[in-house]
Amino acid sequence: MLAIHPNPRVRALRRLLFAALLPGISSSAVAAQAVADCLPAVSVPITVRIGDGAPVAALLEGGIETPLSLFAADSRRLLWSAGAHDSATQVFADMDAAFFGSLAAVDLDSDGLHDRIYAGDIAGRLWRFDLHHGAAAAHWTSGGIFADFGNPEGRGFLAAPDVSLSAPPGMPPWLNIAIGTAAPGNAAANNRFYALRDHAVHDSWTDEDYADWRAWREEDLLRVDATTQAAANAPTLVDVAGPGWYVELGSGHVVTPTLTVNNRAVLAISQALPREGPCEVFTRIASFDLAQQRIVVPPDGSDWRPPLPASVTLGAGFQVAAVEGEAIAHCTLADQRVAGCDVDMRPRRTWWRREDAE
Amino acid sequence: MLGIVAVIALLSVGALHDALFGELLAGSRQLHQRATALAGLGLQRGMERLEAATSIAPGEEEAFSLQPLADSTDSVVVSIRHLGIGTLPAAHSMGRLVAHHFQIESTGHVARGIRMTQVQGATRVMLAK
Numbered sequence: 001m002l003a004i005h006p007n008p009r010v011r012a013l014r015r016l017l018f019a020a021l022l023p024g025i026s027s028s029a030v031a032a033q034a035v036a037d038c039l040p041a042v043s044v045p046i047t048v049r050i051g052d053g054a055p056v057a058a059l060l061e062g063g064i065e066t067p068l069s070l071f072a073a074d075s076r077r078l079l080w081s082a083g084a085h086d087s088a089t090q091v092f093a094d095m096d097a098a099f100f101g102s103l104a105a106v107d108l109d110s111d112g113l114h115d116r117i118y119a120g121d122i123a124g125r126l127w128r129f130d131l132h133h134g135a136a137a138a139h140w141t142s143g144g145i146f147a148d149f150g151n152p153e154g155r156g157f158l159a160a161p162d163v164s165l166s167a168p169p170g171m172p173p174w175l176n177i178a179i180g181t182a183a184p185g186n187a188a189a190n191n192r193f194y195a196l197r198d199h200a201v202h203d204s205w206t207d208e209d210y211a212d213w214r215a216w217r218e219e220d221l222l223r224v225d226a227t228t229q230a231a232a233n234a235p236t237l238v239d240v241a242g243p244g245w246y247v248e249l250g251s252g253h254v255v256t257p258t259l260t261v262n263n264r265a266v267l268a269i270s271q272a273l274p275r276e277g278p279c280e281v282f283t284r285i286a287s288f289d290l291a292q293q294r295i296v297v298p299p300d301g302s303d304w305r306p307p308l309p310a311s312v313t314l315g316a317g318f319q320v321a322a323v324e325g326e327a328i329a330h331c332t333l334a335d336q337r338v339a340g341c342d343v344d345m346r347p348r349r350t351w352w353r354r355e356d357a358e
Numbered sequence: 359m360l361g362i363v364a365v366i367a368l369l370s371v372g373a374l375h376d377a378l379f380g381e382l383l384a385g386s387r388q389l390h391q392r393a394t395a396l397a398g399l400g401l402q403r404g405m406e407r408l409e410a411a412t413s414i415a416p417g418e419e420e421a422f423s424l425q426p427l428a429d430s431t432d433s434v435v436v437s438i439r440h441l442g443i444g445t446l447p448a449a450h451s452m453g454r455l456v457a458h459h460f461q462i463e464s465t466g467h468v469a470r471g472i473r474m475t476q477v478q479g480a481t482r483v484m485l486a487k
Contacts, residue, residue: 104452104453105453106446106452106453107446107452108446110442110443110444110445110446162451163452163453164448164449164450164451164452165446165447165448165449165452166448166449167448173448259451259454260449260450260451261449261450261451261455262449262450263449290449291449320454320455320485321485322485327409329485343450343455343483343485344483345482345483345484345485346409346482347405347409347460347480347481347482348480348481348482349405349478349479349480350459350479350480350481351478351479352476352477352478352479353476353477354474354475354476354477355474355475355476355477
């Protein structure tokens with residue numbers, strides 16, 4: 001179901017309100033809201049334990065007036081909120097930009113409770129929150145700006161961050177956070193694909209830790225050339241200790257969450273975002289090798305961002321479905337096959353041991 | 359003269375004993391190798407069965423046995439146990455995909471009650487529900 005409000009007056013009011021909230025970039029903001037009208041409503045399912053109660057199923061949602069809200073999944077009762085204004089449950093002074101669908105909740109220890117949230121706002125900032133199970137709502141999270149990639153052209157995050165674990169043998173693990181930007185209303189914007197490395201996989205940061213944290217900026221990252229030659233010449237040994245890398249995407253916008261399969265992040269890049277009318281866009285598919293820190297070029301050397309034959313509805317996500325009798329699950333975007341994100345579901349051998357013989 | 363015969367007899371008995379013991383040892387070693395091979399075969403069949411399985415819930419166990427040679431009493435007992443689900447599968451999107459962890463235990467049984475057990479860990483990335 002799309003989030004287009006049936007009442008055009010409400011839609012117009014939302015755009016005006018949005019423009020008023022962000023007067024400095026009002027043109028882009030209005031365009032962003034137009035795009036948001038096309039995007040699917042995003043409610044991220046999350047299991048939380050706030051206060052002394054039992055774990056509950058909840059929905060995390062972004063917003064304009066209150067940037068982040070958490071509702072009980074069954075009753076829609078507000079459990080927690082975050083914003084720059086005093087009426088939010090937790091006040092973050094810098095949280096002055098809206099969040100749309102760029103939300104991801106992570107269960108780091110597979111205990112059923114989510115432990116961390118990554119959220120990107122429309123000002124191009126990626127927020128990180130550690131969740132404190134059992135704490136009162138006013139102290140339920142510690143958080144702050146993890147990376148700040150905002151720019152004058154109004155690049156921001158509309159698509160959800162994609163989180164995947166890297167755990168090479170003999171090395172400390174880290175989380176890859178793959179996320180692309182969009183700049184509605186600015187055709188000249190040079191968008192980005194970011195692959196960040198959060199090395200504090202299991203460390204729950206305190207408010208003081210976040211206060212001390214200096215948000216990563218683009219100059220802290222490695223710029224990776226998006227050319228066939230650069231991919232061929234990329235070093236085989238990658239320094240994984242750094243904060244990450246990025247690729248320039250040009251005028252394409254990322255409004256669909258990346259899907260990572262076997263260290264390959266597959267991205268849908270929308271060519272032109274609609275201001276009005278049907279929410280259809282032409283899309284290119286790009287792949288990035290998170291382990292080797294480079295774009296993935298097809299073996300025949302053809303375009304590394306091949307276009308999908310037919311247009312797709314803006315915000316349509318990658319779908320992966322098992323196929324009867326096949327061990328490979330097929331990946332599609334708007335019913336068009338994207339083989340790069342097929343999932344091999346065959347079992348892999350991991351460890352082995354021999355018991356004492358008798 | 360009698361002493362020499364006694365010494366020769368003693369040496370002959372010792373040599374015979376050594377030969378018999380060596381044969382026994384070789385037979386036992388051969389049986390252990392067969393048990394090892396059978397256990398390995400069980401792991402292979404276990405992996406195949408795991409690939410074909412559409413669903414094994416966490417905590418569930420599936421066991422089966424094999425008798426690879428019809429005219430032999432050699433057998434293999436295999437059990438596949440689901441150890442749990444990891445919500446953070448390495449190298450894959452968290453939330454969209456999950457890692458199912460399994461343990462395959464295979465014991466090859468051969469003559470003289472000799473047996474050998476091998477345990478194989480396996481992971482299967484599957485779609486999150």
